[in-house]
Amino acid sequence: MRRFGKFFTDVVAPVLLALWVAYLGYGAIAGAAGYRVLAELRAEADEKQTALDEIIEKRRVLERHADLLNPKSVDPDMLDERIRAVLGYAHPDDIVVPREELQRMLKKARDSAS
Numbered sequence: 001m002r003r004f005g006k007f008f009t010d011v012v013a014p015v016l017l018a019l020w021v022a023y024l025g026y027g028a029i030a031g032a033a034g035y036r037v038l039a040e041l042r043a044e045a046d047e048k049q050t051a052l053d054e055i056i057e058k059r060r061v062l063e064r065h066a067d068l069l070n071p072k073s074v075d076p077d078m079l080d081e082r083i084r085a086v087l088g089y090a091h092p093d094d095i096v097v098p099r100e101e102l103q104r105m106l107k108k109a110r111d112s113a114s
Helices: 002-030 035-068 076-087 099-113
Strands: none
Touching (some): 002 035
C-alpha cells in the first residue's frame, strides 16, 4: 500500500497535473473561447466596422441630398434638376444655367441691344 502511495505522489500526480495543464493550454489556444477564435472575432469586427463606416458615409450623403430637397430651403436648381429627371425631360446634353447667371446674361443682352 505504501508503494502505491509513493508511486501516486511521485509519478501519477505529476503526470495528471501535466495533462491537466496541457488540456487547459490547448483550450486557451484552440478552444471555443481560445486565441484563434479571438483573432477571428477581431477580424470580423474590423470588417463590420468598415461596412459601418461605409453606411455612415452613405447616410451623410443622403442627408445632404435630403437637406437640399427640404421645402423650407429648396434650391431652385436642384428642384428643377429633380423634376426633369423624374418626369423624363432631362437630356444628357442639357446645359444648366443658374438663375442669377441667366439674369445677368439677359441684362447684358438688353444693354448691348440698346
